[in-house]
Amino acid sequence: MANRILIVEDEIDLSRTLEYSLNKDGYDTICAATGKEALVHALREPHPDLILLDLMLPDMSGLEVCRQIRSNSANFNPSILILTAKGEEIDRVVGFELGADDYVVKPFSIRELKLRIGAILKRSKGDGSAKPAEENAIPINRTTQSIVIAGEEISLTSLEFRILDALTANPGQFMSRDELLKQVWGEKSGVRSRTVDVHVNRLREKLGTANQLIETRRNVGYRFNQPKTDF
Numbered sequence: 001m002a003n004r005i006l007i008v009e010d011e012i013d014l015s016r017t018l019e020y021s022l023n024k025d026g027y028d029t030i031c032a033a034t035g036k037e038a039l040v041h042a043l044r045e046p047h048p049d050l051i052l053l054d055l056m057l058p059d060m061s062g063l064e065v066c067r068q069i070r071s072n073s074a075n076f077n078p079s080i081l082i083l084t085a086k087g088e089e090i091d092r093v094v095g096f097e098l099g100a101d102d103y104v105v106k107p108f109s110i111r112e113l114k115l116r117i118g119a120i121l122k123r124s125k126g127d128g129s130a131k132p133a134e135e136n137a138i139p140i141n142r143t144t145q146s147i148v149i150a151g152e153e154i155s156l157t158s159l160e161f162r163i164l165d166a167l168t169a170n171p172g173q174f175m176s177r178d179e180l181l182k183q184v185w186g187e188k189s190g191v192r193s194r195t196v197d198v199h200v201n202r203l204r205e206k207l208g209t210a211n212q213l214i215e216t217r218r219n220v221g222y223r224f225n226q227p228k229t230d231f
């Protein structure tokens, strides 16, 4: 099935250009020009696989849209790629903290954007370089990007999933924030280590009673501990 992309952008020319170009590449698209419309389309089935989210919308901030989607995403887990204007550096960091997967700065080339989209969707569909599930100590479902803890399925954002992936690849070994940052966000992301902490903390919260699986050591970093009991 074709991937479904929700384009949230109030610059109609840009929105149309994106729609045309993405359709040509075989994506299904839906367009929204306001935050309100974006939320309606994001929360309605069939949910989008990925959301291109402009930050400056006429009725609300894209960050608020991002926050609301993430807080409603118990049953679906779209990837979110933020479109920012130059100089919105601070928003960009906040965007990651709110659960965005990536960002591009305007003006961007459509080609570059499509490469990013392709990469995000590939990661979120789980055909990345990570180890197969059976080598991991907790049941990880790559298709739905979720884990099962105490019989309960917990869905993760692409970022949380990649963090977990990175940590479970070397159980028992500490990874520094910088290593984790490089591996999960990439070499030139411009993301600060504080953002790593925010996402690891959110992941730990989601693990609930199993949060001891991820251990934090001050000035060292994070590690994944093999569970002593079955989850």
Ligand code: CA
Residues within 6 Å of the ligand: 009, 010, 011, 054, 055, 056, 057
């Ligand atoms: Ca705008």
